[in-house]
Amino acid sequence: MRYELYYWPGIQGRGEYVRLALEEAAADYVDVALVPEHEGGGVPALDKYIEGEGVARPPFAPPFLKAGRQLIGQTANILLYLGSRHGLAPRDAAGKLWTHQLQLTLADFLVEVHDIHHPIGSGLYYEQQKPASRRRAADFRAQRLPKYLGYFERVLERNAEGSGLAGASVTYADLSLAQIVAGLRYALPRAAKKALRECPRIVALHDEVFARPRIKRYVASGRRLAFNNDDIFRRYPELDG
Amino acid sequence: MRYELYYWPGIQGRGEYVRLALEEAAADYVDVALVPEHEGGGVPALDKYIEGEGVARPPFAPPFLKAGRQLIGQTANILLYLGSRHGLAPRDAAGKLWTHQLQLTLADFLVEVHDIHHPIGSGLYYEQQKPASRRRAADFRAQRLPKYLGYFERVLERNAEGSGLAGASVTYADLSLAQIVAGLRYALPRAAKKALRECPRIVALHDEVFARPRIKRYVASGRRLAFNNDDIFRRYPELDG
Numbered sequence: 001m002r003y004e005l006y007y008w009p010g011i012q013g014r015g016e017y018v019r020l021a022l023e024e025a026a027a028d029y030v031d032v033a034l035v036p037e038h039e040g041g042g043v044p045a046l047d048k049y050i051e052g053e054g055v056a057r058p059p060f061a062p063p064f065l066k067a068g069r070q071l072i073g074q075t076a077n078i079l080l081y082l083g084s085r086h087g088l089a090p091r092d093a094a095g096k097l098w099t100h101q102l103q104l105t106l107a108d109f110l111v112e113v114h115d116i117h118h119p120i121g122s123g124l125y126y127e128q129q130k131p132a133s134r135r136r137a138a139d140f141r142a143q144r145l146p147k148y149l150g151y152f153e154r155v156l157e158r159n160a161e162g163s164g165l166a167g168a169s170v171t172y173a174d175l176s177l178a179q180i181v182a183g184l185r186y187a188l189p190r191a192a193k194k195a196l197r198e199c200p201r202i203v204a205l206h207d208e209v210f211a212r213p214r215i216k217r218y219v220a221s222g223r224r225l226a227f228n229n230d231d232i233f234r235r236y237p238e239l240d241g
Numbered sequence: 242m243r244y245e246l247y248y249w250p251g252i253q254g255r256g257e258y259v260r261l262a263l264e265e266a267a268a269d270y271v272d273v274a275l276v277p278e279h280e281g282g283g284v285p286a287l288d289k290y291i292e293g294e295g296v297a298r299p300p301f302a303p304p305f306l307k308a309g310r311q312l313i314g315q316t317a318n319i320l321l322y323l324g325s326r327h328g329l330a331p332r333d334a335a336g337k338l339w340t341h342q343l344q345l346t347l348a349d350f351l352v353e354v355h356d357i358h359h360p361i362g363s364g365l366y367y368e369q370q371k372p373a374s375r376r377r378a379a380d381f382r383a384q385r386l387p388k389y390l391g392y393f394e395r396v397l398e399r400n401a402e403g404s405g406l407a408g409a410s411v412t413y414a415d416l417s418l419a420q421i422v423a424g425l426r427y428a429l430p431r432a433a434k435k436a437l438r439e440c441p442r443i444v445a446l447h448d449e450v451f452a453r454p455r456i457k458r459y460v461a462s463g464r465r466l467a468f469n470n471d472d473i474f475r476r477y478p479e480l481d482g
Contacts, residue, residue, distance in 0.1 A: 056401075057339050077338060094311050097322060101315045101318045111349075119377070120376045121381075129376075132360060136362065148301075158296075159297075
């Protein structure tokens, strides 16, 4: 089965967490937004599912994944599905739930990363909310960033089975944490450097993930987009303290 | 098996989504924060799991549920677990994922409800972020509230099998949506009234849920706390437009 991934073109965004899992699984997939419109791709293909009146189970927002006849939305939910099918989560039910719990905490973390440049409204420009952004970013750097990273460092430390967050082998949550580290280093280089000094296990996990053969091949392929300031992780130096 | 629910005392908060599912399932559970400290309850019992060094799979934050030897965190993850065990989700795998997807969207909605009074930092007082709150609340009322409610109204409309969000019977997502309606009516009575005028199916679902015998019994028991301004839903008239 060839999966169809639906996500906005031009940014890594939340789609990247799904892409990293698909790449690590060596799954067959098409990134629909990158297919030309006249071949049924592009943004209209996304809109068809979000706005189409005939869609029985419409997604609220991208990313969503078409797997056969099933349409699956919400990043963590897609990863829950893929993790079971492709060995990117522990096999036992308790291990699967634990990995999903970690992914949901990573998703919460990511919302807070986004909101440092959009504290007032996601539909407004950054320029319309700069003073509030500075305050939210200061709080994020001082409180939230060390709290989240400290948590995941502890989880890594306590996993007796392997070097990742859960179980003995790599999971989708490991891929996602590595992606967040990469994003933080892009967006907040000073704050990330300082916070990661206390988190040697997270840094090692990041390096392990991006050294995995399939992830390396994906990054080298040119298909992985660069971080940019239309994305969740944005480099605004005034927010980096 | 008697479940142990761990959540902050004094507020409904995210614990209430779990409580409503446990009540509807007529499950045996103890609300640990309400047990006296000298009997092993209270906030110290929560801290033991959040901060304890011997906890192999520590939760990031309450609520979390102890089910036998398993400790399950993240509200939507707890509901995923309970939904399968207690018939509060469809039986087929695709229906389970769809219900979970809806729950994750409800969780996103709830974060945005919270952030209207805490746009700058969750560790600061509302009084320290009032101007930003007014702006965020205005954006929420104009853009986000109708967008989320419109989405769930559509999902209800398109479910051919029953009057709830997914499948033929009540699901935990139905209970959660009803709880959000109740919370919105408390926090933003004017905005909620206006937005819900366009959402007859959501209003009917709310009424159905709170008319269910076990939910009625729970509300009548006095165990359900009242909404209050230490909670996620807060009534600050200046944020209601």
